[in-house]
Amino acid sequence: MLAPHRGSGGIFQRPDNPGLPVLEPFVPASVKVRESHERACPLIHLDARHPVTQAYVALYERLIPSADGAG
Numbered sequence: 001m002l003a004p005h006r007g008s009g010g011i012f013q014r015p016d017n018p019g020l021p022v023l024e025p026f027v028p029a030s031v032k033v034r035e036s037h038e039r040a041c042p043l044i045h046l047d048a049r050h051p052v053t054q055a056y057v058a059l060y061e062r063l064i065p066s067a068d069g070a071g
Contacts, residue, residue: 023062027055 030052036043043053 023059025055025058025062027059028052 028051030050032047032050033043033052036046039046043050043056047053
């Protein structure tokens with residue numbers, strides 16, 4: 001079950017089971033994501049410098065460490 005949690009980026013959903021992993025960085029909520037969906041345009045193409053885009057990039061780089069080209 002997910003429980004609301006207030007972090008530095010606002011309110012987001014976090015598992016209330018302490019045994020479940022929670023990945024960081026957290027991806028904040030944004031109207032820009034909805035705009036991206038409405039335009040059928042990936043957020044990275046719509047606004048590469050937006051904080052949500054940067055959060056997704058950072059999360060990807062955390063999950064796939066060699067994504068930066070170093071490995």
